Amino acid sequence: MPNYDFELILSRPLLEAELDPLFQRTYGNVTVAFVRDMQALRGNEQPGQASCRWQASSLSAAIMEVIEQLEGLGPVADAPGLRVLSVEADPLLSMRDIAERVGRSLESVRLSIRGTRGPGNFPASETTSSGHRLWRWSRVAAWYGVHDPQLREAGPTSRAINGWLALRDVVPQVAPAPEEVTSALSAVLSHVA
Incomplete structure (x- = not known):
C-alpha cells in the first residue's frame, strides 16, 4: 500500500x-x-x-x-x-522535502530555486513558515517533470x-x-x- x-x-x-x-x-x-x-x-x-x-x-x-x-x-x-x-492533499514542502522527493541534493534544489540551474522559472513559494519558504508539491513536480x-x-x-x-x-x-x-x-x- x-x-x-x-x-x-x-x-x-x-x-x-x-x-x-x-x-x-x-x-x-x-x-x-x-x-x-x-x-x-x-x-x-x-x-x-x-x-x-x-x-x-x-x-x-x-x-x-x-x-x-x-x-x-x-x-x-x-x-x-x-x-x-x-x-x-497537495502538500507544502521545504527545500529539503523537495530534494528528497525529486532525488536531488539540497544544493541542486537551492540553485534551481535561484534560477542558476535548470530551465528557470521555478515555482514561487506559497508561504513562509518559521522563516522557511514552502512550495506546493504539484507545481514543483510539474517543474521537475515528476509524475506523481x-x-x-x-x-x-x-x-x-x-x-x-x-x-x-x-x-x-x-x-x-x-x-x-x-x-x-x-x-x-x-x-x-
Missing part, C-alpha cells in the same frame, strides 16, 4: 498532554503543533494543524483513518473536543472530503458515514481525476 502525505486543519491546537496518546494512535505518522496547557489554549484563536503520512489503499481511506484517530483522542482536562475542519500518481487523487479527494466535513458540521444527520465517502470516491475517482 502506498503512503499518502496530507495536511489537516484542526479546530484547535493539541495540548502537550495529547501528544503521547496521539503518537500511540498514529505510530508517529502524524505531527502537530501544540500548546503546553489549557492556559495557552485559552485566547488562542489559531486553528491547529496536523501533517500526516499515512499508509492506506487510497488517499481518501488514509484521510478518513487519520480523522478518526485524531477525533478519537478523547477529552483532556477542560479542552474542547478536537475536530478536523479541512484537508489539503497521488497528485491525480489529491484535488478531487480534497474537495469531496472538505464538502463532507462541512456537511457533517452543518447538518450531521444527513452526512454519510466516512466509509460511504471513501467507497464512493474509490468507485468514481477514475472518472473524475
Whole structure:
C-alpha cells in the first residue's frame, strides 16, 4: 500500500498532554503543533494543524483513518473536543522535502530555486513558515517533470472530503458515514481525476 502525505486543519491546537496518546494512535505518522496547557489554549484563536503520512489503499481511506484517530483522542482536562475542519492533499514542502522527493541534493534544489540551474522559472513559494519558504508539491513536480500518481487523487479527494466535513458540521444527520465517502470516491475517482 502506498503512503499518502496530507495536511489537516484542526479546530484547535493539541495540548502537550495529547501528544503521547496521539503518537500511540498514529505510530508517529502524524505531527502537530501544540500548546503546553489549557492556559495557552485559552485566547488562542489559531486553528491547529496536523501533517500526516499515512499508509492506506487510497488517499481518501488514509484521510478518513487519520480523522478518526485524531477525533478519537478523547477529552483532556477542560479542552474542547478536537475536530478536523479541512484537508489539503497537495502538500507544502521545504527545500529539503523537495530534494528528497525529486532525488536531488539540497544544493541542486537551492540553485534551481535561484534560477542558476535548470530551465528557470521555478515555482514561487506559497508561504513562509518559521522563516522557511514552502512550495506546493504539484507545481514543483510539474517543474521537475515528476509524475506523481497521488497528485491525480489529491484535488478531487480534497474537495469531496472538505464538502463532507462541512456537511457533517452543518447538518450531521444527513452526512454519510466516512466509509460511504471513501467507497464512493474509490468507485468514481477514475472518472473524475
